[in-house]
Amino acid sequence: MLDIHTHILPEIDDGSSSVEQSIEMISMLVEQGVDKxxxxxxxxxxxxxxxxxxxxxxxxxxxxxxxxxxxFPDIRFRLGTEICYYIGVSVMEDKKRLCIEGTPLFLLELPMCKWERSVITEVKELVRSEQVIVTLAHIDRYFDFNPLSVFEELARMGVLMQLNADFALEKRHRRFIKKLAKKGLLHFIGTDAHNTGARCPRYEDAMRNLWPLRDYVFGNLSVYEEQFFN
Ligand SMILES: [Fe+2]
Incomplete structure (x- = not known):
């Protein structure tokens, strides 16, 4: 199983603060069945x-x-980036170097607010540049501000969607996640883990909570995992 979004690298951002913590975070993921x-x-x-x-x-x-x-000799690791949106991101030079290694996946974090039309236009420009596959990070953070129709609009252009595992931990979100999956708006799950405390990786619990939705969710996740990570 794949965790596509983590802040495990030590001392580079607000994620892991030491090599020891990074190793502990990886151990937690491995114990939960994650191998990529x-x-x-x-x-x-x-x-x-x-x-x-x-x-x-x-x-x-x-x-x-x-x-x-x-x-962790049996675990596959790749370097990637969570790129914070900025005006002009669509014309960034050599976008591929920030993609997840060995893939065209450009993990993009959008503002946590109602998106101006200009933001959506810029994302579309990024898609049209055809150098990368835009993958929206933690889409669960945007639902309070933006209607599903916007996500559908982007998905129709080939934008992929990553949901945070923490969102999937809650039973009350199941029905909504099923809707996402049925609409083709769920391609990856990531823990977005930052540490071993409050923002530790909770992959296994999320998957357990999604088990009743397995017919809608798991097949789709494995298709994208296989396409880009095998
Ligand atoms: Fe993140």
């Missing part, structure tokens, strides 16, 4: 250039690498 983990630290274009970010990501990864090989 993507490291997706935050990238904020207003704070640094992509080159600087990639250099910092490389350094953080190097700190962890010896332990990955030694302690």
């Amino acid at each position: 983990i993507v490291f997706t630290p935050h990238f904020y274009a207003e704070m640094e250039a992509p080159e600087q970010f990639l250099e910092r990501r490389h350094e953080a990864y190097q700190k962890l690498l010896p332990y990955l090989k030694e302690q």
Whole structure:
């Protein structure tokens, strides 16, 4: 099973604060049955250039690498990025370098508010650039502000959707998640784990809660996991 969204790399963003914590987070995921983990630290274009970010990501990864090989030889790890939306993201140069390694997936975090039409237009421009497959991060954060029709509009253009596992923990969300799946608005689940405390990975509990929806949800998730991660 795949966790496509994590802040496990040490000392690079507001996620893991040490190599020890990173290892503990990975251990938690592995115990929960996850065997593919993507490291997706935050990238904020207003704070640094992509080159600087990639250099910092490389350094953080190097700190962890010896332990990955030694302690988790059977787990597959990939580097990725959670790109925070900014005006002009659609014309960013060389977008592929921020995609999840070995995939065209561009994990994009949108503002947590009602999206101006200009935001949607910019996302569409990004899709039209045809260099990447836009994957919206933690779509559950946007539902309070934006109607499902907007997500459907983007999905029709080929935008993929990632839901946070924490949203799927709650039974009262089941019916809504079923609706998402039936409308083709659920492609990936990620823990978006930041630490071993309040924002620890809770993948297994989320999957257990989704078990009654397995006919709607699991098949779809595995199709996308296989397409991009096998
Ligand atoms: Fe995140």
